[in-house]
Amino acid sequence: MFYVAEDHEEGRPxxxxxxxxxxxxxxxxxxxxxxxxxxxxxxxxxxxxxxAELVSEALDESHALVCEAATGVGKSLAYLVPAVTxxxxxxxxxxxxxxxxxxxxxxxxxxxxxxxxxxxxxxxxILKGRGNYLCxxxxxxxxSESGDLFSSSEASELGMIADWAATTEDGTLSDLDFTPSAxxxxxxxxEPHACTPxxxxxxxxxxxxxxxxxxxxxxxxxxxxxxxxxxxxxADETTTEDANFLxxxxxxxxxxxxxxxxxxxxxxxxxxxxxxxxxxxxxxxxPKTRKGFFQLVGDKEGIREVLSTIxxxxxxxxSVEAACKFNALGREFRVREPExxxxxxxxxxxxxxxxxxxxxxAAHKEHTKLELHDLAKRLRAVGAGxxxxxxxxxxxxVHWVERTGPEKNIISLHTAPVDVSPRLxxxxxxxxxxxxxxxxxxxxxxxxxxxxxxxxxxxxEARAACIESPFDFKxxxxxxxxxxxxxxxxxxxxxxxLHWICHFLDLSKGRAFVLFTSYSxxxxxxxxxxxxxxxxxxxxxxxxRGMPRHQMLAEFKNDTHSVLCGTDSFWTGVDVPGESLxxxxxxxxxxxxxxxxxxxxxxxHLEAQGMNAFSEYSVPEAxxxxxxxxxxxxxNASDTGICAILDNRILTKPYGRAFLASLPECPxxxxxx
Numbered sequence: 001m002f003y004v005a006e007d008h009e010e011g012r013p014x015x016x017x018x019x020x021x022x023x024x025x026x027x028x029x030x031x032x033x034x035x036x037x038x039x040x041x042x043x044x045x046x047x048x049x050x051x052a053e054l055v056s057e058a059l060d061e062s063h064a065l066v067c068e069a070a071t072g073v074g075k076s077l078a079y080l081v082p083a084v085t086x087x088x089x090x091x092x093x094x095x096x097x098x099x100x101x102x103x104x105x106x107x108x109x110x111x112x113x114x115x116x117x118x119x120x121x122x123x124x125x126i127l128k129g130r131g132n133y134l135c136x137x138x139x140x141x142x143x144s145e146s147g148d149l150f151s152s153s154e155a156s157e158l159g160m161i162a163d164w165a166a167t168t169e170d171g172t173l174s175d176l177d178f179t180p181s182a183x184x185x186x187x188x189x190x191e192p193h194a195c196t197p198x199x200x201x202x203x204x205x206x207x208x209x210x211x212x213x214x215x216x217x218x219x220x221x222x223x224x225x226x227x228x229x230x231x232x233x234x235a236d237e238t239t240t241e242d243a244n245f246l247x248x249x250x251x252x253x254x255x256x257x258x259x260x261x262x263x264x265x266x267x268x269x270x271x272x273x274x275x276x277x278x279x280x281x282x283x284x285x286x287p288k289t290r291k292g293f294f295q296l297v298g299d300k301e302g303i304r305e306v307l308s309t310i311x312x313x314x315x316x317x318x319s320v321e322a323a324c325k326f327n328a329l330g331r332e333f334r335v336r337e338p339e340x341x342x343x344x345x346x347x348x349x350x351x352x353x354x355x356x357x358x359x360x361x362a363a364h365k366e367h368t369k370l371e372l373h374d375l376a377k378r379l380r381a382v383g384a385g386x387x388x389x390x391x392x393x394x395x396x397x398v399h400w401v402e403r404t405g406p407e408k409n410i411i412s413l414h415t416a417p418v419d420v421s422p423r424l425x426x427x428x429x430x431x432x433x434x435x436x437x438x439x440x441x442x443x444x445x446x447x448x449x450x451x452x453x454x455x456x457x458x459x460x461e462a463r464a465a466c467i468e469s470p471f472d473f474k475x476x477x478x479x480x481x482x483x484x485x486x487x488x489x490x491x492x493x494x495x496x497x498l499h500w501i502c503h504f505l506d507l508s509k510g511r512a513f514v515l516f517t518s519y520s521x522x523x524x525x526x527x528x529x530x531x532x533x534x535x536x537x538x539x540x541x542x543x544x545r546g547m548p549r550h551q552m553l554a555e556f557k558n559d560t561h562s563v564l565c566g567t568d569s570f571w572t573g574v575d576v577p578g579e580s581l582x583x584x585x586x587x588x589x590x591x592x593x594x595x596x597x598x599x600x601x602x603x604x605h606l607e608a609q610g611m612n613a614f615s616e617y618s619v620p621e622a623x624x625x626x627x628x629x630x631x632x633x634x635x636n637a638s639d640t641g642i643c644a645i646l647d648n649r650i651l652t653k654p655y656g657r658a659f660l661a662s663l664p665e666c667p668x669x670x671x672x673x
Contacts, residue, residue, distance in 0.1 A: 019089055022056035026082050029118075036081070036118055043074075047467045051078035054465050055436055059086045059251060062432045064462035066257070066450050068442040070469035071631050075438055076111045079253050083436075084119050087219045092249045094220045097228045099256035099263075100573060101128060101174065102550070104222045112220070124220040125211060129227050131185075132172045133208035134165055135195040139188040141367045148296040149187065151289040157184045171207025182279065183286075193374035194367060225260060228252075229267035232427065244433060251434035256573070258439040258624060261420055261456050265598065268423060269397065269416035272385045274317045280378050281306055281313070283371075284356060293372055299359045302352075309348045316345050317411040324401050327595045330408055334597040335399040338392040349383040352376075389413045400597035418601045425458025437462075441627040444620045445661035452620045473664035476634050478642045480504065483672040485648040488521070488588070497646060498525055501585055502532050504644040508583035510538035510561035511641075513574075515629050517588045519544065519567050526565060538563055543570065556580060572628040577635035584633045586645045589659065590625035591618055619655050623662045630663060 069075035190208035200206030294302035324333035360372030
């Protein structure tokens with residue numbers, strides 16, 4: 001039998017042997033004696049087999065699938081094997097989209113090599129954002145003009161980057177063994193204005209352009225969510241008129257899909273930072289070091305313009321700060337009306353942009369012209385963004401001001417769509433496109449149709465499936481709950497919290513994550529926890545003490561009895577199998593702070609539709625977060641451990657039943673002390 005396909009070179013139909021459906025072939029491949037069983041790393045799991053079939057059907061029938069695959073299912077292989085097979089047979093490109101660069105690298109280094117042993121040879125590429133790649137052309141130019149662009153310490157950094165560039169095969173920041181200053185890296189990383197296929201041809205050792213060239217020929221591309229949306233909105237990067245998502249005839253697998261609503265909201269929004277604007281001005285002229293492009297070309301008028309504009313930037317953001325009544329934490333203020341302050345930066349930024357263009361046009365060196373024109377473009381983009389923010393041109397967006405930094409003195413302006421579902425529906429679900437959304441946590445208790453998640457992302461019509469974990473939680477995990485616990489506002493709350501944390505740490509002999517919803521509570525308890533852990537001979541690692549997250553995790557994994565205290569970023573995306581993590585302590589049910597502008601606007605949006613925002617949004621979001629936190633404990637079939645939830649609302653409040661229903665079925669003890 002044959003089916004008709006199109007000859008892409010001649011535009012004529014031609015006959016090909018009919019390809020048998022993918023799903024039954026994947027059922028066989030993932031069976032106990034199928035193709036995958038030839039690998040010593042393979043363990044037959046009917047749940048994984050079922051997911052592979054569902055993914056295959058979505059690809060074959062060109063429809064959307066939303067699939068929760070609980071921890072232990074082996075979802076990476078369950079989507080990779082059918083996706084790669086489909087891409088090779090159909091000559092289509094598989095876009096695998098994950099939440100972080102770390103997860104990208106795990107797919108490339110661990111999962112895809114295993115798939116290659118099973119499926120056969122194929123071409124996979126990891127793509128990171130442009131700013132992660134060193135551009136040797138820009139590096140060479142920066143080195144030749146370092147005297148006018150860099151201070152002595154920055155020039156030293158530049159030399160270290162040059163030494164690394166001579167040996168690196170990767171060419172990205174993650175391969176660099178030190179963290180360069182933002183200013184130095186900004187002048188040597190890949191940028192659209194200076195790093196182009198013409199300026200960085202084959203053989204130039206430009207890692208970004210080499211990756212782009214390989215990407216065009218790749219069967220599989222692995223990237224993160226943020227970059228996916230960036231490329232989707234950037235016509236000059238990868239998109240073409242007949243693109244499906246990013247390329248003609250591509251399809252998308254969205255892993256860690258529980259994060260997609262917030263990532264999309266950020267991607268579709270506006271972000272203007274006082275520090276970033278000053279950073280760009282400093283590239284033209286830095287008052288402290290007296291370095292920059294205006295210094296390089298000897299333009300005194302431009303230098304005066306920069307100094308004048310810096311003063312106006314300071315005045316503008318101080319006026320913004322004075323106009324805001326920040327929330328209890330002193331970090332956010334929601335702007336509800338246009339014209340928060342007068343737009344005193346519109347003319348200065350345009351005047352400076354014109355100066356940069358004029359000086360760039362007169363520059364003798366092409367790359368100096370390009371850099372100055374790019375900075376002019378950036379300044380105009382900031383000017384347009386400021387107008388959009390102050391005039392509140394996007395009525396369906398929430399607008400807010402943030403105050404960050406150690407002393408809360410750095411101001412930034414933000415917008416985000418209140419509801420991203422219409423945009424996501426148009427991108428992924430409005431037409432028949434093959435796409436798969438998957439995560440270990442998409443449902444809220446007995447939500448087998450995953451309606452909550454589907455509604456939030458516009459996937460109302462998508463097919464849905466819940467695949468349970470193969471782990472034996474009744475044997476592997478014990479859950480502890482408290483009948484009595486003071487409220488955080490009560491005077492004795494922190495003492496009682498400390499008592500119970502120490503109690504459960506003693507039960508597991510350390511080897512624990514202590515997950516907080518409040519950074520201030522964590523820091524308030526850390527010294528007393530340090531004393532208890534020190535007495536027991538356990539190392540205490542506390543987020544915010546200067547150690548990067550990845551290093552904290554590495555230290556925790558290597559020290560079997562250590563204890564790690566963390567907030568938001570440690571609730572998700574952390575994988576510590578084995579005895580190093582035998583206890584997860586949840587200090588408080590993870591309800592989102594209701595006064596954050598995005599959360600508040602979403603609540604108002606639901607209430608305006610006559611819905612109960614607490615039960616329809618706040619509780620489901622907290623359940624998903626709790627499931628993520630508890631899910632850190634059991635990561636493989638041999639793991640065992642305990643989980644303690646130190647918030648008695650899970651027992652005393654009516655909504656507590658929904659939280660309990662969402663957790664794995666396991667032995668549960670209620671402590672009544």
